[in-house]
Amino acid sequence: MTHVLEPADPVEKTALLTAALRAAETRREDRLYADPYAAALVGDAGPRLLAEIRAATFPADRPRSIPSTPDYNAIRTRFFDDLLQRAVREDGATQLVVAPAGMDSRAYRLDWPEGLRYFEVDRPAVLAFKEQRLAGAVPTVDHVTVAVDLTAPDWEDRLTDSGYDPKAPSVWLLEGLLYYIPEPDARRMLQRVAACCAPGSRIAADLVNAAALTLPHMRPLLDVFAGWGCPWLFGSDEPEELFTRHGFDVRAVQPGEDGADFGRWPDPVPERSVQNVRRVFFVHGRRR
Template sequence: MHQQTRLPDHAPHSPADTALDAVERTALLTAALRAAESRRPDRIYDDPYAAALCGDLGPELLAEIRAVTFPQDAERTLPSTPDYNAIRTRLFDDLLQDAAHRQGLRQIVLAPAGMDSRAYRLDWPGDVRYFEVDRPAVLAYKRGRLAGLAAPRTDHHAVAADLTSPDWESRLTAAGYDPAAPSVWLLEGLLYYIPEADAHRMLDRVAALMAPGSRIVADIVNRAALTLPDMRGLLDVFAGWGCPWLFGEDEPEGLFARHGFDVTATQPGEGAADYGRWPDPVPPRAAGPVRRVFFVHGAKR
């Protein structure tokens, strides 16, 4: 059982904040990162709903991440989480938009959805069906935060299901998802939080729901990112919150190939995964041991 995220005694939190468990609260961190990016004059995307979605707790989680990432009395050794998150969000925006507008895919699945607001802030073709799968507490929190503030800009379906449950697929299809029709799936901020065996099962289950030619988008870290001493500060924060990083893969192309996908893996700062924002050198794939993050995208065979 994961321990609950520690909360400062002096800080007020809404009942909705504290109803989320440790893993679920990482979605508030992502929303806080997106809210901070949206306030920057040089922002590379704008999420007008992130500030509402991150709640009271999200900024506190972000403050912990900033404290270890940018120490006041030492050189930064950790990757820049704000820049990483900004690049990931914009790149995944672009990939999903391309799948819907240019490639003509009409089913979009976010698993898990967390505090994502792409259904609310991006333009989608009129016949797209957009599915957000996440635990009931997460979807209830999100629904409450967005009530009266925003409405989806597409045919939106919230699917209340735990991705570790044996029946989430049936709940998705009951909501209108058609496994025989092409789709694009986003697995954002998921794979490194689950054990290796569960990651393989997840990719098998997702692949079984996708028609050939469907697209997949995900992020994953390498194995060294879980063990290198210069990652310790960041890893300790997540472990202290009760949601440690558990899985990394050095060859993401091979990982996804074993589950029926042909993918490209890109590191932040490479090619389109930069947007002028990545502050660190990009290590060649042959170099090691170094920490790596991969943005993965490709198609189901």
């Protein structure tokens, strides 16, 4: 049976876009990482989605005014690659959860320590498509897929039924998730994840600020995602406070700052005190 993500569910479009961006990054001579599986995961819709993003990001008739999505995605991927590798090795965590998993291939393209169990959580259609596209590929880790929608009331039960132990240290990655869901749902997600984490467990996520949802110069990019049916819905100017309220002690770094640049961020990085500017945050820390 052939599994197709076309026409793609709105959320699944972002997964195919990410695969297309990672495939394009892998073809660059100055690439920040190599994802040899991304090209297989792009699907039929990926090139079209990437072309729409490129047209919005680099308009032919005027200078770029919105963040460079290819550079941002490359930095985000490399930042989380490095962070996850450090986290599982420094703490000896035996569990890593990627939710949602999308077209991510870190379970295949990165080296992981012995004894780690790697959980991917996403919708059944996404995981079925991914399995078909990666047929024959062998994970480098004990790899477990959990086919459940993160909006389901029992996804935690499905995760534990698959072997996850909420009492053992874990590392969680919420990549490309929080700005696509309304604020109450984003807060509820953090609360639910916190309830699954033993003290000392690590978390990582990306998040935009509130102004990124409303600034006029962001409109070309926002319109693309809204047109796909997956508008950006939530942003926070105080990511540290947001995560603290749900049991995590974190720090937030912006692309272009130390440790989140890799020589690729093309824009100035305004101080946090500056108002009415777009921002993206990479948030990472621990469960109290």
